[in-house]
Amino acid sequence: MSKLKTLAGETALYGLGNIVPRFLNFLLFPIHTAFFHPEEYGVFTYLMSFVALLNVVYSFGMETAFFRFATKPQADAKKIFNIAQTTVLGISTALTLVFILFASSIASLLDARGHENYIIWLAWIMFTDNVVSIPFARLRLEKKPLQFAAFRVANVSIQIILTLYFLYVDFDPKIGIAYIFLSNLIANAFYILFFIRTFLTWRPAFDKEIFPSMVQYAYPIMLTGLAGMMNEFFSRIALDKWLPPNFYPGKSSAFAVGVFGACYKFSVFMNLTVTAFRLAAEPFFFSNATDRNSPALFARVNHYFVLVCCFILLAVSINLDVLKIIFLRKEEYWVGLPIVPLLLLGYLFLGVYYNFTVWFKLTDKTHYGTIITVAGAILTLALNFILIPVAGYYGSSWATVIVYGAMMIACYWLGQKYFPIPYSIGKDSTYILATCILVWGVDRIHFSSLAVAAGFHAAVMILVIGVIYVIEKPQLEKQGQNADKT
Numbered sequence: 001m002s003k004l005k006t007l008a009g010e011t012a013l014y015g016l017g018n019i020v021p022r023f024l025n026f027l028l029f030p031i032h033t034a035f036f037h038p039e040e041y042g043v044f045t046y047l048m049s050f051v052a053l054l055n056v057v058y059s060f061g062m063e064t065a066f067f068r069f070a071t072k073p074q075a076d077a078k079k080i081f082n083i084a085q086t087t088v089l090g091i092s093t094a095l096t097l098v099f100i101l102f103a104s105s106i107a108s109l110l111d112a113r114g115h116e117n118y119i120i121w122l123a124w125i126m127f128t129d130n131v132v133s134i135p136f137a138r139l140r141l142e143k144k145p146l147q148f149a150a151f152r153v154a155n156v157s158i159q160i161i162l163t164l165y166f167l168y169v170d171f172d173p174k175i176g177i178a179y180i181f182l183s184n185l186i187a188n189a190f191y192i193l194f195f196i197r198t199f200l201t202w203r204p205a206f207d208k209e210i211f212p213s214m215v216q217y218a219y220p221i222m223l224t225g226l227a228g229m230m231n232e233f234f235s236r237i238a239l240d241k242w243l244p245p246n247f248y249p250g251k252s253s254a255f256a257v258g259v260f261g262a263c264y265k266f267s268v269f270m271n272l273t274v275t276a277f278r279l280a281a282e283p284f285f286f287s288n289a290t291d292r293n294s295p296a297l298f299a300r301v302n303h304y305f306v307l308v309c310c311f312i313l314l315a316v317s318i319n320l321d322v323l324k325i326i327f328l329r330k331e332e333y334w335v336g337l338p339i340v341p342l343l344l345l346g347y348l349f350l351g352v353y354y355n356f357t358v359w360f361k362l363t364d365k366t367h368y369g370t371i372i373t374v375a376g377a378i379l380t381l382a383l384n385f386i387l388i389p390v391a392g393y394y395g396s397s398w399a400t401v402i403v404y405g406a407m408m409i410a411c412y413w414l415g416q417k418y419f420p421i422p423y424s425i426g427k428d429s430t431y432i433l434a435t436c437i438l439v440w441g442v443d444r445i446h447f448s449s450l451a452v453a454a455g456f457h458a459a460v461m462i463l464v465i466g467v468i469y470v471i472e473k474p475q476l477e478k479q480g481q482n483a484d485k486t
Contacts, residue, residue, distance in 0.1 A: 034329035038258030045261030049233040058130040061221030082205035099123035128188035159187035227377035235396035260393040263336035267343040274351035339397040346400035356411040359419035
């Protein structure tokens with residue numbers, strides 16, 4: 001239990017560095033939806049989808065490669081850091097120069113003619129995001145979650161202050177949605193100051209043995225990440241391109257992208273939990289890989305992860321009537337709210353998939369991750385192509401659930417062949433199914449008063465916590481007794 005408590009504590013601290021900043025950024029969401037109509041917000045969502053895809057290429061999977069090679073016996077962690085940082089800086093510099101030099105052509109390709117400044121600002125945002133990715137990874141490896149959190153929180157705090165200033169004090173309608181890009185860019189520039197000591201002590205490095213091995217390990221991770229981002233963000237691009245004209249009467253495809261992107265924001269509650277857990281779990285899995293009890297430990301980790309995610313799925317889904325008033329300031333966005341439970345379920349599957357990927361990372365079979373995720377990307381393309389013309393953004397949402405569910409199942413099936421882990425599949429699946437049924441049932445109960453509805457929903461959540469506690473208590477006590485014996 002002590003290792004699980006350590007992981008839970010580190011997850012909470014990394015959550016401080018990821019959930020808190022992204023949640024603070026999420027608090028800007030009602031301001032964005034108050035200032036900008038779905039069509040304008042759709043442009044922002046569309047461009048940021050490309051940024052998400054390209055960020056994976058910028059970092060080239062070097063964060064995971066850094067963890068793997070820096071934690072090997074007798075590894076020179078400083079040398080590994082220098083090689084990884086050199087690689088990421090070189091790739092980021094080259095790509096940024098390409099985007100700046102060809103900003104006009106790229107703006108035309110992305111339907112942003114006359115807004116070359118968007119492309120240039122986004123290129124610099126990606127550059128600053130990624131040149132600090134390895135320094136942030138080193139903080140994780142050195143178990144400095146408080147410093148990690150401080151830098152992340154400071155960055156988003158600056159971004160929030162700038163956004164509020166631009167929108168409420170110095171707003172120019174001609175700039176409009178670009179203020180969000182500009183705020184992000186200026187805030188990212190402070191990362192360079194935060195890591196100035198790291199950059200001053202870094203030295204360009206190349207090793208003819210280590211570098212090729214790191215690249216060979218990293219590029220499947222990069223391809224996997226790229227395919228993963230396609231699974232997550234391609235739906236926005238596909239909606240813009242494949243939605244039939246007038247599918248939503250009197251509304252453009254940009255409107256649909258804006259509504260979908262806004263409602264997708266509610267999946268942040270699940271996504272941030274998955275991200276915080278992944279940041280803590282990745283070094284945890286590597287550091288416990290040689291423990292003979294690691295399979296059972298990893299299975300327990302996944303079980304408790306599923307429990308937490310099921311509660312998030314329930315809590316967010318049954319409280320959308322309150323959340324929509326707080327975060328979606330224009331009622332135009334509310335039509336898309338029924339997709340939220342689907343997206344939350346999809347991200348739950350994605351989180352479990354990340355847990356299952358431990359087998360190919362520890363056995364150096366990362367090409368399996370590439371195969372699974374590329375297959376997921378192909379399935380994403382196919383399902384969006386089929387479902388968007390008949391179901392709009394509902395089709396994209398179902399595609400998310402199906403794809404992440406399929407990836408999860410495929411990864412589990414392969415993992416049990418090469419690195420068997422005794423996951424409690426039956427019990428975990430029962431929890432997920434029961435949660436979905438409960439969400440569906442509660443959603444069908446209507447109240448005349450929002451206050452009464454909120455009270456009922458709170459009672460449901462408390463009851464669920466109680467039931468889970470009663471079910472899980474015997475196992476927790478047993479594990480505690482075993483930990484005391486060891």
